[in-house]
Amino acid sequence: MKFSIPTFKRWFKFVSRLLRRFNADGAMDLAGALSFYFLMSIFPLALLGLSILGFILGNERDAVGLVTSLGRIGQIMPEGSIEIREVLNSLISGKSFIGGVGLLLLAWFATGVFFTVEVAVNKIFRTGKKRGFFKRTGVVYLFMLVAGGLLFASIVLTVIQAIIADLSVSLFGIDPKEIPFLWNLLVSLFIPALMMLMFAIIYKVGPNIDVRWKTAFAGGLFAAILWEISRRLFGWYLSNLAVYN
Structure with a gap:
């Protein structure tokens, strides 16, 4: 363009x-x-x-x-x-x-942080409507289950990746060591993909209005990109600028 x-x-x-x-x-x-x-x-x-x-x-x-x-x-x-x-x-x-x-x-x-997430998302979407106590509590615990499930999934994927790398296990007849660049790229995308899914679920379920999955995933992708950039910048800061002695 x-x-x-x-x-x-x-x-x-x-x-x-x-x-x-x-x-x-x-x-x-x-x-x-x-x-x-x-x-x-x-x-x-x-x-x-x-x-x-x-x-x-x-x-x-x-x-x-x-x-x-x-x-x-x-x-x-x-x-x-x-x-x-x-x-x-x-x-x-x-x-x-x-x-x-x-x-x-x-x-x-x-649940304190998840209640705050629910409040923040509804304020940003300007819903103007409040959920009842039990419905809101259910949404908050759903957030907690999703976060815990994705954390567990990230651990499982990390373990599987380590096993494949250590034992040279072939996937669909392909040894990951034969395609190191592609394999490392796929591994590096695991966590951002899970973060995108988590943000998408928050944007879909959090607001007290109907949000399309297309919109939720678009917001999740944008949030995951910003999260990854912030994470890497913070890691660089800790490695290069944060001197505590």
Whole structure:
């Protein structure tokens, strides 16, 4: 497409409208609220995930071993594995009423960030309608299940990729080592694709209005691209500019 004055004007109007909507919706305030509630929710979310994993495996040692091997917790904080094992011991036993109440409390406190996401999405879409308490709570827990499911999927894909790379497993008669560029490209797209799916589901389910899947996936793609750019810029900042000594 050749550059022309009308094309430039259209893009200028689009960017100007985008910035006006960005300011009118208080996007920076919403981002700050999401960051705050994410920090408040990350610990209960982590404990809840470990608890569910412990229940699935049925053994706290297996759960801690899996978490520490994938997340390398033992290398970061060796004493953390002991504390996690103690938490899983009390939760997996399931013999006390306190254990069940503890899980319910974790599930409730972990929803803070997801409630904020629901509020932010409805404000941005300017729905003007509020859901009832039970319907809203259902949407929030759906967000949590989607986030947990996609996180689990990313772990599974990472493990599968590592197994294929280490054992030289062929896929459809093709050894990934024979096509390193294409294989590395596919692997690098796993997480962005999952992020796009997560954002698309948020844009589809979050607003209290009917949103077409086409629109939701377009927004999910744009959000995933911005997320990946921000993630890489933050990683570069930590590697090159963040000097704490």
